[in-house]
Amino acid sequence: MAQTILPFGPQHPVLPEPIHLKLTVEDEIVVDALPALGYVHRGLEKLCDIRDYNQMVQIVERVCGICSKIHAMCYCQGIEEMMGVQVPDRAKVLRVVWSELHRVHSHLLWLGLFADAFGFEALFYQFWKIREKVMDINEATTGNRVIVSVNEVGGVRRDLSAEQIRWIEAELKVVEKQVRELRSTILDDYTVKKRTVGKGVLTGAQALELGAVGPTLRGSGVFQDARQLKYAAFDRIDFQPIAYPNGDSWSRCAVRYDETLQSIDLVRQALARLPEGELSTKVKGKPEGEVVTRVEQPRGELLYYLKGNGTNNLDRCRIRTPTFSNIPPLVVMLPGLELADVPVVVLSIDPCISCTER
Amino acid sequence: MPIPAKQVTKETLVAEVAQYKSAGWRFVTATCVDLNENEFDILYHFDKDLTMEHLRLTVPKTEPVPSLSGVYLAAFLVENEIQDQFGLCFDGLALNFANHLYLDDEVATTPFCKFGVVRKTAAAE
Numbered sequence: 001m002a003q004t005i006l007p008f009g010p011q012h013p014v015l016p017e018p019i020h021l022k023l024t025v026e027d028e029i030v031v032d033a034l035p036a037l038g039y040v041h042r043g044l045e046k047l048c049d050i051r052d053y054n055q056m057v058q059i060v061e062r063v064c065g066i067c068s069k070i071h072a073m074c075y076c077q078g079i080e081e082m083m084g085v086q087v088p089d090r091a092k093v094l095r096v097v098w099s100e101l102h103r104v105h106s107h108l109l110w111l112g113l114f115a116d117a118f119g120f121e122a123l124f125y126q127f128w129k130i131r132e133k134v135m136d137i138n139e140a141t142t143g144n145r146v147i148v149s150v151n152e153v154g155g156v157r158r159d160l161s162a163e164q165i166r167w168i169e170a171e172l173k174v175v176e177k178q179v180r181e182l183r184s185t186i187l188d189d190y191t192v193k194k195r196t197v198g199k200g201v202l203t204g205a206q207a208l209e210l211g212a213v214g215p216t217l218r219g220s221g222v223f224q225d226a227r228q229l230k231y232a233a234f235d236r237i238d239f240q241p242i243a244y245p246n247g248d249s250w251s252r253c254a255v256r257y258d259e260t261l262q263s264i265d266l267v268r269q270a271l272a273r274l275p276e277g278e279l280s281t282k283v284k285g286k287p288e289g290e291v292v293t294r295v296e297q298p299r300g301e302l303l304y305y306l307k308g309n310g311t312n313n314l315d316r317c318r319i320r321t322p323t324f325s326n327i328p329p330l331v332v333m334l335p336g337l338e339l340a341d342v343p344v345v346v347l348s349i350d351p352c353i354s355c356t357e358r
Numbered sequence: 359m360p361i362p363a364k365q366v367t368k369e370t371l372v373a374e375v376a377q378y379k380s381a382g383w384r385f386v387t388a389t390c391v392d393l394n395e396n397e398f399d400i401l402y403h404f405d406k407d408l409t410m411e412h413l414r415l416t417v418p419k420t421e422p423v424p425s426l427s428g429v430y431l432a433a434f435l436v437e438n439e440i441q442d443q444f445g446l447c448f449d450g451l452a453l454n455f456a457n458h459l460y461l462d463d464e465v466a467t468t469p470f471c472k473f474g475v476v477r478k479t480a481a482a483e
Contacts, residue, residue, distance in 0.1 A: 034453070035435075036459075037459055037460065038458075038459055038460035038461070041460045043469060043470070045470070046469065046470055049472065208382070208384050209379075209384075209430070209431075209432075210431060210432045211384055211385050211386065211387075211430070211432035224407075224408065226408070228408055229408055289359045289360065290359070290360045290361045291361065292361055292403065292410060292412070294410075301386075303386060303387060303403070305389045305401065305403075307391060315391070315472075316389070316391045316392075318389045318391075320386065320387040320389075320403075320436075324387075324435065324436075325386075325387070325432070327435055328431055328432040328434070328435060329432075332431075357460075
């Protein structure tokens, strides 16, 4: 049978951002996949040459439009470790609150996009409608829906009042109820399972060998989550990673669905343990030395390598985003699939090209 | 303080990394740092059960570095990125974009180099 090479992307209905896959197809079956990046690369890491280490907080927030808060938290943690800054407990807990709210809205965004990928428009609409409540919480508590800019080196810029905490808890109760109502549709529906079960299988051993992270790794049965490192206030919160064993698109979806509910619980736990105190520690001096720091983004482990030279500008700011790590596993998932399943499997890793092309 | 990293050479790098793989470590990523006009540091990061270890390779800018993609396939992407951004060449890259992962033909410089410009010499495979 003759082989045909088909371009998938960079513009494709399931891709909100541009990535290109050169698919070699034989009789509608994918036999090889080659990724191509670089359509929107911005070189943000290099800006550390001209922006000082405080200004870089705003730069790294713009690496990703969906998990900007978590980028800034990871960066700030790195600088704080390098400079020996003790962050106040209240700031640590608030960082958990906003980062888990980010995870909730990111997963709801993805659950909607995933439903859209297999043509379930009503489900797409429902998940995005629920997500709006979380965006409203972000806007009311930080002033912005996505780029929330609450982090600074030494702590956080914003506080939550007792009234806001009560309102957030009430809103999350509604969000939780509405998400639970959609469980059987997204995970048990016959047509949804036909499009996701057994599609794009990645075994646990393959996932580890190929460097998969986040729900892509945990969807292959590996219980690993950077939140187990107990950064920020995770040392005072009950947390266990969620994993499903089958390694297919359904498992990755189930991980994200369960994590949405889990993150709502983590926000509640954090709010219940919010101590009184300062929001930020005054930072003196200039960063010097090297540090590697990791946190868990909605799409997986995020790593920052920072090198300071005792001036206001860093020598190096290296960002390893989760989608960058999940591209090699994706290339291995695709061969053997029918062409019609490719969009759903590509979306199952929750590709964030904004992160990848930082 | 520099991060604790075991210093390796070009000759010992692949063997050291193969040991990490056989012991079940996950390849996290590699980081290239422009040290001065003549040298790069490449840091290789590994994870096992949320513990990280690092290898440090200091290399002249003009010399190629052995690719890890034969040991960990996942390394091909970050090695291509370093090739684009810093002009460093990798020997034995499993999938070599030959400086075209991010860059177009007309880009003559290596955009992430702080000290000087390294000419690109990698050829498409």
